[in-house]
Amino acid sequence: MSTATTRGVRVEVRSRYVPEHSDPPRRWVFAYEVTIQNESEIPVQLLARHWVIEDGEGQVEEVRGPGVVGQQPRLEPGEGFRYVSAAPLTTPVGAMHGSYRMVPDEGEPFEAAIAPFTLADPDYLN
Numbered sequence: 001m002s003t004a005t006t007r008g009v010r011v012e013v014r015s016r017y018v019p020e021h022s023d024p025p026r027r028w029v030f031a032y033e034v035t036i037q038n039e040s041e042i043p044v045q046l047l048a049r050h051w052v053i054e055d056g057e058g059q060v061e062e063v064r065g066p067g068v069v070g071q072q073p074r075l076e077p078g079e080g081f082r083y084v085s086a087a088p089l090t091t092p093v094g095a096m097h098g099s100y101r102m103v104p105d106e107g108e109p110f111e112a113a114i115a116p117f118t119l120a121d122p123d124y125l126n
Contacts, residue, residue: 002097002115008040009075009102009112017121018086028089030119034068035082036100036112038075045074046081047109048101056091068100092124 003012012035021029038044051063066072073081087096097116103109 002117004113004115006112010037037080051098056093092121094119
């Protein structure tokens, strides 16, 4: 699990290997569950995402886009938002990190960090 907090927005990520959607040695699929919690005192809205995905051979792919899973959630103080997504890799290990573009009701937009986390086929690691 990875955790990062930026200006009161806490982002936690848990990842897992999804063997039923994978096809080694060509493709490994990893699911990741993200929990975004607004621990600040003002509402914030997630407008965009930026992911940096690196496979086990050092190949990097960047993904940018509006919102997450088709939504741009607005979080009141104390509220959270959880979603699950997936990333395919051509190697059995990799890593991801990134940020969410957050816009508070008061103040300037900011990038909420997504701390690095590992994507790994547990059979490959053993």
